Amino acid sequence: MIPIYLDPAATRIALIGRDALALRRLKWLKDAGAAPDVWSDAPSAAFAEAASVIPRLPSADEIGVYHAVWIADLPRDEAEVLAVVARGHNVLVNVEDCLPLCDFHTPAVVHRGKLTLTAGTGGASPAVARAARERLETAFPPTWEAALDEIAQARTALRERDASFDMLIADARQRLAQHGLI
Numbered sequence: 008m009i010p011i012y013l014d015p016a017a018t019r020i021a022l023i024g025r026d027a028l029a030l031r032r033l034k035w036l037k038d039a040g041a042a043p044d045v046w047s048d049a050p051s052a053a054f055a056e057a058a059s060v061i062p063r064l065p066s067a068d069e070i071g072v073y074h075a076v077w078i079a080d081l082p083r084d085e086a087e088v089l090a091v092v093a094r095g096h097n098v099l100v101n102v103e104d105c106l107p108l109c110d111f112h113t114p115a116v117v118h119r120g121k122l123t124l125t126a127g128t129g130g131a132s133p134a135v136a137r138a139a140r141e142r143l144e145t146a147f148p149p150t151w152e153a154a155l156d157e158i159a160q161a162r163t164a165l166r167e168r169d170a171s172f173d174m175l176i177a178d179a180r181q182r183l184a185q186h187g188l189i
Contacts, residue, residue, distance in 0.1 A: 015041035028079035071096035079103035115140035120152030
């Protein structure tokens, strides 16, 4: 696996689904700052209420405009057709709980402001990724958010004074220590 972070402001994302799994993925994407286009030919009431749904499945050309597509709550045969189309357009695709149809896997995530921590198993066990996320939540308390904000401001000021990389690292570590985080 190659872990990467996608900037939701620079990434066109689609979510295709119908029910609870799609709703969970929608929340995950929104929590990450994304505003995906949401497609559904048969949305559950809860899914339709949570998103502005385009009331059909996307065409091949419509899929081709995205960088990444998540598919959830579709029967495997329908999901596979959409996954093949996405791959044909060089669009990364994730089909919930179907490893052979996934180009990438969705990790378990902890957000502490701009600090994002993830745990993934390459799809081997979402339960293990979840357990790891729970450990990360404990190991990285919410106070990391304020510390990171302070460190980012200090880093900007230090860079304006042409501070070396080593000076930036030392300042960040000192500030983390002052916050009791290391």
